[in-house]
Amino acid sequence: MMKGDPPWDALRSFGEVMRDGSLSGAARRLGLTQPTIGRHIDALEAAFGVALFARSPRGLSATQAALDLAPHVAAMTLAAQAAQRAASGDAAQEHGVVRVTASHVIGCEVLPRILAGFSAAHPGVTLELALNDRNEDLARREADIAVRMVRPTQSALVARRLGRTMIGLFAHRDYLALRGTPQSIADLAGHSVIGFDRDDSAFRSVGASSQGLSRDAFRFRCDSDLGQIAALRAGLGIGGCQEGIARRTRDLAPVLPGAIRFGLEMWLAMHQDLKANRRVRLLYDWLAGGLTDYLRGRGDWGASAGR
Template identity: 50%
Template structure:
């Protein structure tokens, strides 16, 4: 290995080749020429003294060394992105990029009416929204602020408890007109249920709180909460939906409320180092207020 420390550009290229599986694909992703990508890979291999890729009939295959290095390169990417966001916010009081992590339903159904007036008030603010049911790691700064459905346990975080989002069984009126409305838990056995596909740790935790909903019972299985919600709206069957989301659509009907009662403890969290960042504080406060209003709307008669 040479004594020259590889630049970040080389690691960025390395990750792009890992993701795309070819020099040409990485070139398109990064907006660089293919020969430049090839030189970056060669330079990084020489600097590290390792072979990172082997050519195969399907493109470039990562070696074991490349697989082991990937998490470190991803950590560099997250840190670099956080540095750029922090620098972008120093030019004006509320200006720059704030990256928010949230679940699919929260990000698509709940956050837009919260973030829209925020952008109108602060036109220099740029929001990056990452949607995933997995927990974004705020300690590694993969996101600046996260909306989480569990209490954050890292000591280096600033967290605010918002309240509890309630999930109950709902169906579209079209489905109920066609299949009838269940009135008891036993009635659900004759209906099309919508639920998860893969049983993750989070699903197992939920199953302990909501008995009787097994994967084998579902007439549609999807790990995307948005896909499940779309199928409920399409009249496919009965599935879990946040009460606040359902109340916005008169066509979605609450059914057998005693059969399925899932409570999502809701928190907004950010790294404590960002407390002095004006732009992050503004977004944090807007999320706390907006999600609080959403829960009040949910609980209103």
């Protein structure tokens, strides 16, 4: 039973604790102290008459009451942010911050070239790039724009399918000169193949196991996609790489191009409430142009994405 109106500051702190999983993390994000966040949670629990978190030496664990409350607090946060933008006229401004999230590979290998062009054309916009191989929650405003390799399923998002990025096998020319170029999938057994260590999620997502590849075949194992690309460039063996990235590395040569090739969809998404935000829309359209050029194999992708 409700025992009083919960203060907004306490609800906001609750939302950050749910997002970060700790009082200290929420305190850092809000610029408050950990005891203040703790008092806010205590105030909420007193107002609602229920426990929101179970405390243990390992940290906080959300109760069912907290899980039920979280989406409502997230909606209130979005509404408050929208009201602030409307009151300040911020949505019409070209200056300010835009936060983009993407995977480590896209964020390190593809986006910087596109973002450099945007930054030169729109110097008033501050760019933030959050790299994470999990999907950031746009509904909770963890980012303004997301580049995703799967179709977004959250409601209230504006999403655009940009195309497919193709993944093939490549190797450094020095490696092939030393070890020879395989002529069939069976020939890979005599080569150093680069692949995953313990995390096979990306491997399964493209159906690579159906091509006769497995962990046992990998002579170099690394769960980081960036680590695998670095290994390719260093000549450690044969491995998978996005064709657009491989084309930019002169010393990488395709291996079995007709035998092993996978495709991943690329999507660009933002929250529907940001459609009228000028700086977010500018970057969204710029990214759409640059990434489409990348997927189509244009050599100058990113050079004039906003044209």
